[in-house]
Amino acid sequence: MADRYYTESHEWVLVDGDIATIGITDFAQAQLGDVVFLELPAPDKALEAGDNFGVIESVKAASDLYSPVAGTVLEANPEVSQRPELVNADPLGRGWLIKVRLNGEATAGLLDEMGYESYVAGLQ
Amino acid sequence: MLGRLGAESIDDLLVDVPPRLRLPALGLPAGRSEFETVAQISALAARNRVFADRLCFIGGGVYRRFIPAAVAAVTSKPEFYTAYTPYQPEASQGTLQSIYEFQTLIAQLTGMDAANASLYDGATALAEAAMMATVVTGRHEVLVAGRIHPEYLEVLRTYAGGRGILVREQGELGELTAAVIFQQPDFLGLLENAPELTERAHQAGALAVACVDPISLALLAPPGQYGADIAVGEGQQLGLALSYGGPHVGFIACREELIRRLPGRLVGQALDGRGRRGFTLTLTAREQHIRREKATSNICTNHSLCALAASVYLTYMGPDGLRQVAEVSATRAHALAERLQGVPGVTAAFPGRPFLYEFPLRIDPERLRAADLNRRGILAGLDVGRWYPDLEGVYTFCCTEVNDPAAIDELVVALGSPLS
Numbered sequence: 001m002a003d004r005y006y007t008e009s010h011e012w013v014l015v016d017g018d019i020a021t022i023g024i025t026d027f028a029q030a031q032l033g034d035v036v037f038l039e040l041p042a043p044d045k046a047l048e049a050g051d052n053f054g055v056i057e058s059v060k061a062a063s064d065l066y067s068p069v070a071g072t073v074l075e076a077n078p079e080v081s082q083r084p085e086l087v088n089a090d091p092l093g094r095g096w097l098i099k100v101r102l103n104g105e106a107t108a109g110l111l112d113e114m115g116y117e118s119y120v121a122g123l124q
Numbered sequence: 125m126l127g128r129l130g131a132e133s134i135d136d137l138l139v140d141v142p143p144r145l146r147l148p149a150l151g152l153p154a155g156r157s158e159f160e161t162v163a164q165i166s167a168l169a170a171r172n173r174v175f176a177d178r179l180c181f182i183g184g185g186v187y188r189r190f191i192p193a194a195v196a197a198v199t200s201k202p203e204f205y206t207a208y209t210p211y212q213p214e215a216s217q218g219t220l221q222s223i224y225e226f227q228t229l230i231a232q233l234t235g236m237d238a239a240n241a242s243l244y245d246g247a248t249a250l251a252e253a254a255m256m257a258t259v260v261t262g263r264h265e266v267l268v269a270g271r272i273h274p275e276y277l278e279v280l281r282t283y284a285g286g287r288g289i290l291v292r293e294q295g296e297l298g299e300l301t302a303a304v305i306f307q308q309p310d311f312l313g314l315l316e317n318a319p320e321l322t323e324r325a326h327q328a329g330a331l332a333v334a335c336v337d338p339i340s341l342a343l344l345a346p347p348g349q350y351g352a353d354i355a356v357g358e359g360q361q362l363g364l365a366l367s368y369g370g371p372h373v374g375f376i377a378c379r380e381e382l383i384r385r386l387p388g389r390l391v392g393q394a395l396d397g398r399g400r401r402g403f404t405l406t407l408t409a410r411e412q413h414i415r416r417e418k419a420t421s422n423i424c425t426n427h428s429l430c431a432l433a434a435s436v437y438l439t440y441m442g443p444d445g446l447r448q449v450a451e452v453s454a455t456r457a458h459a460l461a462e463r464l465q466g467v468p469g470v471t472a473a474f475p476g477r478p479f480l481y482e483f484p485l486r487i488d489p490e491r492l493r494a495a496d497l498n499r500r501g502i503l504a505g506l507d508v509g510r511w512y513p514d515l516e517g518v519y520t521f522c523c524t525e526v527n528d529p530a531a532i533d534e535l536v537v538a539l540g541s542p543l544s
Contacts, residue, residue: 037409039384055418057384062409064418
């Protein structure tokens with residue numbers, strides 16, 4: 001089982017070979033409240049680590065999404081576009097947002113699970 | 125109080141206001157009664173030369189049209205015209221419903237999926253559309269195709285400067301182009317090939333922004349039909365007086381996919397807890413109080429009372445009435461154009477180019493001088509060379525339903541006056 005890595009802007013990334021799956025954390029979905037809309041990129045969009053790749057809109061806020069890694073967008077999750085509430089129901093699973101083909105090193109500078117947990121604990 | 129502030133007089137207090145900005149001595153007589161003052165001012169006002177509506181043949185962005193009494197009957201209700209628009213749904217169903225109806229009417233007229241609650245005027249609506257296009261595409265140039273209203277272009281440049289958007293008036297479309305912006309009919313009244321401009325924008329991955337005349341849409345294809353992404357325009361012709369150029373009302377409408385980038389207020393229809401129809405602001409996460417600096421625009425207000433006038437006008441006229449207004453205007457304008465071109469020294473500036481109810485003519489200056497239109501009480505011939513150096517000697521004329529056949533005769537006879 002591959003490890004999941006995290007950003008301080010509350011995205012997660014799971015790497016399998018040169019494919020990275022990206023979503024938002026359970027803490028993020030809980031803070032946002034009911035997600036009502038997602039604006040996600042089209043395939044082939046090139047992303048640098050830290051680039052804004054879309055917008056997530058909940059009943060109380062609209063927030064930008066930032067890519068934890070550099071790569072090229074393979075696809076956006078077709079299911080969440082139709083059912084944004086999946087991000088609330090299963091943020092680490094069926095509520096994933098995009099898949100990216102990595103350019104080189106994936107996880108440098110990201111938080112591991114324990115690092116993210118203690119970061120979130122510091123926010124509360 | 126002056127003493128407490130350490131000032132000896134009012135002038136002393138206002139010392140920081142530059143003298144050129146202060147009110148000069150008015151030289152008013154002392155001790156006149158209100159009655160005497162009104163009489164004197166009325167006598168002065170009577171010396172103004174006021175052009176009769178029927179003898180006004182100048183358009184150029186604002187147009188004299190018949191305004192049914194029903195418009196003022198509704199807009200003068202204090203529930204609508206009092207100071208501020210209450211947006212709380214529990215307090216203001218009437219206001220919200222009137223905005224919703226305006227949005228619906230504009231969407232139907234333009235053939236687009238959604239329209240907002242209105243903007244200030246046509247010029248700011250155009251500038252908002254340009255910003256919207258740059259946010260949607262992530263590109264930072266807009267290409268203005270053809271002759272849009274020169275004052276709209278100025279407003280567009282003002283907005284663009286603050287957002288780092290480059291406004292180009294010529295050149296090719298490319299991968300930096302966010303939008304192709306055109307006006308239909310153009311500033312001279314001539315028809316553009318809107319479908320072709322839209323197609324060219326889309327081929328370059330840019331949005332097509334159509335700035336349209338709402339009355340013209342009773343006759344021309346609406347922007348939604350030829351695939352424009354954003355439609356904007358000035359709504360003055362829909363029941364609003366000229367009023368020295370404002371306040372009027374701008375409109376903006378778009379395709380559904382772009383709705384989250386639409387600037388400004390948006391009213392939606394919903395059901396309350398008991399399943400009854402109601403109205404509320406919706407999709408507010410687009411707006412700057414939530415989206416902050418990532419919002420398309422910092423606009424968070426609209427011209428509700430003017431929008432209400434437009435809604436009443438459109439509802440009162442209906443599709444048939446609106447078509448009649450457009451047809452009568454176009455028929456009279458074409459008759460006028462033909463007759464004026466029969467006057468020696470007057471020719472079509474762009475022969476063969478189709479138009480609706482405004483058109484450009486090239487006129488011998490001697491001819492205009494001899495006609496002395498202003499002295500005859502006729503307001504006609506907008507000198508478009510003021511804005512376009514290549515159009516020196518070109519004047520635009522317009523006809524609407526207020527220009528009756530006898531008024532048209534008067535203009536033709538005046539312009540045909542013998543040269544001295």
